[in-house]
Amino acid sequence: MPWAMKPWLGVISDSFPIFGYHKLPYMMIVSILGLGGTILAVSLNLVESNAPIAAVGLFLANLQLMGYDLLAEAVYSRRLASVPESGPALVSYVWAGNQLLGLFATLLVGFVVEYADGVWGLGGAQWAVLTTIFTSSTVIVPAWLNFFEESRATKEQARAHLGVTAVGYSILNLAAQSNTVSFVTAILTVILLTGSAFAVMKPVIGKLMLFNAISQVTIISIGGPSIYFFTNDEQQYPAGPHFSDIFYGSVLGTVGQLCSVLAIFAFGKFMKGWKYRTVYFTMTLMLVIMQLGDPIIFSRLNVRIGIPDHVFAVGSSALVAAVSMIQFMPGFLILSHLCPKNMEATMFALLASLSNYSQNVTPPIAGYISQLLGVTPRGLPGVDESQTFDNLWIVSMILIGLSTTSLFFLWLIPNARMNERIMSDGDDTSATAGSLLDKWLQRKRLLTGDDKSATNDKATESVVQDTDDLIA
Template identity: 25%
Template sequence: MGRSIKSIAHAHLVQPFLDLHRFFVESGKKVGLIFVVITAGVYFLQGFRDYALGDGIVWMFEEEFKLTPAEITNVDSTINIPWNIKMIYGLIFDSFPIFHRHDQPYLFLAAGMQFLGFLGIAIPSFSSTSGAATGFFFLFSMGIAASDVLADAMIVKKAKILGKAGGADFQTLCWISLQFGVLIGTPVSSTIVGDGSGARSLYAYVYTVSSGLVFIAAFFLTEKPSKVKTGPKFLFNQIRILLKAALFDMKIFLPILWILLNGAVIADMSTPMALWKRQEINISPAVQGYLSMGGTISAIVGMALYARYFKETPFRKILFWTQFLLTIVSFFDIMLVKRWNVAIGLPDLPFLFGGRVITYAISYLQQIPFLVMAAQLCPDGIEATFFATLMSCSNGGGNIARKWSALLIDALGMTPRKVDGKRVVNFQNLELGLWISLGGVALGGLLVFILIPNTAHIFPEKEAREAELEASEAAEKGEKSEKI
């Protein structure tokens, strides 16, 4: 019995760290340890500053510029546009190298945009109006999106050296790095923001400095000059291949349509819900940040559950059931607004914490097969650009939802007014907005049956060929080592 407990503890607590150490050593030998650290670091910093493109927008534009929930949702949509055009960055980076290099010079430019954007927000005289602030938010959002595309592209290029298993390990490392960035950055950011008035301090002392780290990291990135002939002809050929694959191959087109629609049909009630929690039940931005930290931990658990139990589950099955569970979990916000949790003896904080943990675990249990499916959809030769296109469709769907949700929020009358000298928002129709949002989640689940294949592999014959090639290469290496 003692051995059994010891072996279980070793497998779950010690072995993951041993595997991580093994991956660092092996990948460091193949592609360079500095490259591994820089790539993981870019993802970590992206997660660390995740608050800037989420709750940070809500609190700054509500507290300082006194915008309505609908106006904040519209601003959020504008700021996220750079994430909807990630494929354009990929096409530019691939087609127009700077000094014959595709990665390092553009990483410098991305870091510069991040730094200037954060600096503009940090200095009040530069961003004294909501329009100017939106412009600086847009600039650093573009910088972060560009560095994200570069990191993805670098991983795709190195994946061929690392092999299929090594490439998967690299992706896992980067996603875990991102989640650890969120885990550390969210409580730090929310504590500095406080009741909503410390947003500029956050951008000045934390985000501006952290964007400088990306610039420093670019100095240590080594890249050999490219010998591939690029330019306008190369660009147009890439676009032709991309459009042909995306629009005329039904195995690719239908999942892309689901990726877009699944985000577009769900009403975005995040801004009014965040303001409702502060106004009606006194949940401050700092407390909401700590609730998100609990959700991030459960997100890591969700990713581990997929890797351990569900990686061979058909896409249709796992995407439908996770969407079904998310539909049920969406009802938690309605329960909170109706105060049913209090009626059954559940205090707000434990109820919010439990709901956040469950939502994040299910969301990331769905996120990993979604990414696996997206990676399988990418045609040979334009993997990085096509993956960026798929992520653009996913982000674009969410942005479409923000645009029509802003109109919905206005139509539902969620506008501020003065009551006893205080600025109070009318949340009388918030429940209806939440029901509409829940309906969108359910619709996304139904669309799975129409648009998602009932397999765990989009192109099984292609994977079989790749596995056969890897096996033959491994056999050749084995024979060579025996001769030596």
């Protein structure tokens, strides 16, 4: 839910500066809330009655992640607009740092979950969350010291931001709060969100939001069933891979992070002059090919042809992670280019939150398809679940097929190169100019004006006629 709330924070931070600053105070606020939420979550006993309180704590912790993610994006979105030719390099730099630090966390999590379980009465998952307190607190330092080099807004600039909003923001956010675990509701809410966005945003932005929603909602992970497939023990799934927490959580994750870092450098070095459509098309096809490793391992075909599960999983994870990262980065870059001046946080929040929300509704879709095919493992100790994995490879093939849907909608994104500006000077000050709603309102005003003019003409003619009658 915090990630679906991005537009609220974006609008508030852009519209209401604190002590003249639009971003730094809000970073401090979400940091304090996040620290409090993390401490609350790890201090609870692991009993079902504490689940609602733990959910509140994790909500606040994710609120901090969302806040820093959004406000940092707004900062370098503004920088990127002034030097578009350096856009691919800037995005590569940002995400290289993100992946390198994520690599450290991935290396740590498997060992913490497996070996810290029971220490001082805390579970392994609690210890994993507890380790984030250090990083959650250290990010306060760069915000306090203004590493973002944010300048203080003048009174005139602050007043100007009070009018920053766009028709449909509230509709989008209210609709996003209706997310359920229902397949039908997931589809309907995405349609409502994208339809509203397309209607109120200028065509180039509306088309991008529609494409992002389509691409995100059709790239679906199997999720829970695959976790049980890989980690169930000999009793639960005799023919399974039986991966340990360390291998599944740390080794596979580390391989994926390393390959993502290499992919980021390759993107910045060799692909910065490519067109957005070319990158999407090439990487989507490659991702489909790489993901074919999933149905192979789910059907146990790799074992029958003599390839061990551990070797096959490492190779598949590496390739999929690399291609997925390259596929993701153009979308992130194009979002930065389309943010109008002086409302970067608001627009980035709206664009990114719709993308995030579209991605968040994929679990109900995967769950619905899995349930139809009887793939419903639960990981119960001592219970043989082998039959529940019989159709897992079919579920994987269906989801891979769905991921090609976005290829038919590439025409929705600008046919521009990644190191070029998309919006010209003077065209980057409004988010709604030329939208369907804007055209409808203009037409309505025009018709209203014509009606008034016609009424005035009739009144004038009547007066002239009355005057002529009197003279006669």
